[in-house]
Amino acid sequence: MNSDRRLIRKDSLEKLFKALKQNNKTIIGPALQNGKISYKISNNYSEITSDYIQTTQSSKEIAFPRTEKILAYSKNAEGMSVKGIDIKDIPEIVLWGVRPCDAIGIGELSAIFNWDYKDEIFNNRLSKVTVLGFSCSKADEYCFCTSVGGNPGNTEGSDILFTQLGENGDYLAEILTEKGSLIVSMAEALFERAGKVEKEKFLVDVPVRFNHEDVRNKLTTFFESGEWVQQSLKCLGCGACAYVCPTCACFDIQDEAHGKSGSRVRCWDSCGFSLFTLHTSGHNPREVQSQRWRQRIMHKFSYMPDRLSVFGCTGCGRCSRACPADMNILEHLISIQEATV
Amino acid sequence: MDDLRKRAKELLEASAVKVVIGYENGTENKTRAIFVEKPEDTGKLIFDSRCIMNLASYLTKHEVKNKGKMAVTATLPVMRAIIQLASEFQVNDSNLLVLGITPESKLIEFKDLAEVESFVHKYQIEIDVRNKEMLDKIDKMPASERWNFWIKELAPCFKCYACRAACPMCYCHRCTVDFNQPQWIPVPSHELGNLEWHIMRAVHLAGRCVDCDACYNACPLAIPLNLLTKRMLIDAKEHFGGYQPAIKAEHLMSTYKPDDKENFIL
Structure with missing residues (x-):
């Protein structure tokens, strides 16, 4: 559908929040904890913060939780009973305050979960999510959405995208999908007709720093480059980058048994860990950190576009912000583009 | 800082070490580790109050230690970690040289790890x-x-x-x-x-x-x-009776004495 452009007063956002609560929506929005901005279930509008460039973690947990019991079993006299996840038990979620680089990530993640096998649990969870995006009027040194095809006012992935028209101004609401229209119908009176609005002039300028297609082309002959070792010397080998990333989708399956009952749990995993590729024989095809770092970049900028026609990076900069060793992915991608071999 | 760069340059020029591990400027006013292998790159080394990362973590990392003898910019916490690592046979005088930074931000030269240990022992570990x-x-x-x-x-x-x-x-x-x-x-x-x-x-x-x-x-x-x-x-x-890392130490968790107190056993 074509986007329907409306205006919502700054003071009306709280009223919208209340209307959604009245419609039994679970609202997940950015909130402050331990000095970090995280997505949390918000019961009151006052818990939501609007003063942030980006949340520490991505919103991927709404469809791909860090730890998810995918089935439970129990053994009794009659035999075995197995229970999976019932879609009816999944709440209707409104994701509030998502930045465009996060909203677009949901599509990239979806591409992975629907590559060959259609991941029913992921798809069911996602079907219950409505994304309220908020454009960016601020950016920092880590942001690079424009280098990977995005922009600070990108509508892709959002059901409604709000853009604040100047500091303390009202908001332009671009209603982009059926799900978005449904939200509007819950508080129709708050959405006024928008006159002519030049949205772009209220967006932050994020300069283009590299070309993702050039990086992709370079990577086709870059596998043996010494650059990987050089870049990854300071990498400590943790999984912070993968866990805050909106498109990292690797997981591990664990069985937790307690006597006659138990459960099967899907847990996040990361290609940054040496254990990730360790074989039963003791052989590890990615023995050292440089090979793991190479995998991370190759996967996002070569394998994903080749196989899924999407890049695995939204330019949100979270991995660089979260990195305890200040591995700055933007710098590394620029050096790959500029490398002569 | 100039002292540090000068010393790092001398060490690399004389091939006394293969790599100098130190700090460089990072993103948004942060600092990060740098691994200097060429004398001409020593100008990138910095030291100031922002340099809080414990560089000792790199000394046991496969791809770093395989470069050969290392020199490391080491503040007091880094030196303490080095002494503990030495007591656990992870570093020694043949693979590591310490470029110490005193709590007053002065460069201090150490002949060997024993000297680093003496320096470390001048200060108690105090919880802030x-x-x-x-x-x-x-x-x-x-x-x-x-x-x-x-x-x-x-x-x-x-x-x-x-x-x-x-x-x-x-x-x-x-x-x-x-x-x-x-x-x-x-x-x-x-x-x-x-x-x-x-x-x-x-x-x-x-x-x-x-x-x-x-x-x-x-x-x-x-x-x-x-x-x-x-x-x-x-x-x-x-x-x-306290804890102070020492090269030849009886490790708290792996040492048993007949007169050890047992009052923590419930």
Whole structure:
């Protein structure tokens, strides 16, 4: 559908929040904890913060939780009973305050979960999510959405995208999908007709720093480059980058048994860990950190576009912000583009 | 800073070391590790109050130590970590040279690790006031409140293991959490999995942790997990007469004496 452009007063956002609560929506929005901005279930509008460039973690947990019991079993006299996840038990979620680089990530993640096998649990969870995006009027040194095809006012992935028209101004609401229209119908009176609005002039300028297609082309002959070792010397080998990333989708399956009952749990995993590729024989095809770092970049900028026609990076900069060793992915991608071999 | 660059340059020119590990400017006014292998690159080395990362974590890293003899820019916490690593046979005089930085930010030359040890022993490990107050507050909580405090604080943990990766003492090739036959610690980052991981981590660091706060600084979610190791330091002081890393040391967790107190056994 074509986007329907409306205006919502700054003071009306709280009223919208209340209307959604009245419609039994679970609202997940950015909130402050331990000095970090995280997505949390918000019961009151006052818990939501609007003063942030980006949340520490991505919103991927709404469809791909860090730890998810995918089935439970129990053994009794009659035999075995197995229970999976019932879609009816999944709440209707409104994701509030998502930045465009996060909203677009949901599509990239979806591409992975629907590559060959259609991941029913992921798809069911996602079907219950409505994304309220908020454009960016601020950016920092880590942001690079424009280098990977995005922009600070990108509508892709959002059901409604709000853009604040100047500091303390009202908001332009671009209603982009059926799900978005449904939200509007819950508080129709708050959405006024928008006159002519030049949205772009209220967006932050994020300069283009590299070309993702050039990086992709370079990577086709870059596998043996010494650059990987050089870049990854300071990498400590943790999984912070993968866990805050909106498109990292690797997981591990664990069985937790307690006597006659138990459960099967899907847990996040990361290609940054040496254990990730360790074989039963003791052989590890990615023995050292440089090979793991190479995998991370190759996967996002070569394998994903080749196989899924999407890049695995939204330019949100979270991995660089979260990195305890200040591995700055933007710098590394620029050096790959500029490398002569 | 000029002294540091000059010395690093001399060492590389004379091939006395293969790599100088130090700090360089990073993103948004942060600093980060740099591995200088050419004399002409020593100009990138910096040192100032922003340089808080514990560089000792790199000394046991495969791709770094394989370069050959290392020199490292080392503040007091880094030097303490180096001495502890030396006592655990992870570094020695043949593979490491310490470019010390005194608490007054002066470059100090050490002939060998024994000299580093003497310098380290001039200073006691003191837990800072803010954390001491927090620990006292936790101690005074009734058991159930303390339990809830930790369950709540550890709940955000998604087990990225940045705390482990940034800790100079967590150099094990395969960590206890990486074992699955048998599996000691539940992998999922649910309540039990998180609790067991953090307790295990803290206990493995008892009598080894040098209180550098690398774990806390590395945590992307700012979980105050250093309170656990700080508490271990206090216990080491109260029950075992204190802790100071030493090259030839009796390790607190692996030494038994017939007259050891047993008052901690419930």
